[in-house]
Amino acid sequence: xxxxTGSNTAPRLFSTGDTWGEAQIVAMPDRIxxxxxxxxxxxxxxxxxxxALANMPIxxxxxxxxxxxxxxxxxxEVTPPQPGPWSDTVNAASEARTxxxxx
Numbered sequence: 001x002x003x004x005t006g007s008n009t010a011p012r013l014f015s016t017g018d019t020w021g022e023a024q025i026v027a028m029p030d031r032i033x034x035x036x037x038x039x040x041x042x043x044x045x046x047x048x049x050x051x052a053l054a055n056m057p058i059x060x061x062x063x064x065x066x067x068x069x070x071x072x073x074x075x076x077e078v079t080p081p082q083p084g085p086w087s088d089t090v091n092a093a094s095e096a097r098t099x100x101x102x103x
Contacts, residue, residue, distance in 0.1 A: 021049075032061040 012027040021038035034054040042048050056064070 031055060031057050034061075034064075 014025040014027070016023050019039065021036065023037075024035040026033040026035070034052075034056065036052045038050045040048050040050075
């Protein structure tokens, strides 16, 4: 899901979110504010939520855009996609936790 709110004279908000978390980007006259909230499971299967905020000048946002483009291209070339190093552990812990909660 993504959205846009704002006008030509006010800061503009761009937002996207899914099961991984949410990202909001606010375009200001001379800077970009990036607000990220993530949801992940740790190696014991516990849900962890983190939050980060970056208030960056336009030149840094342009550099970030370039780095994201390179990261996206590199990720698209991975065949087949490789799971994280602890994916099996997290999945097993999450399933065990779900089984305990259902009982």
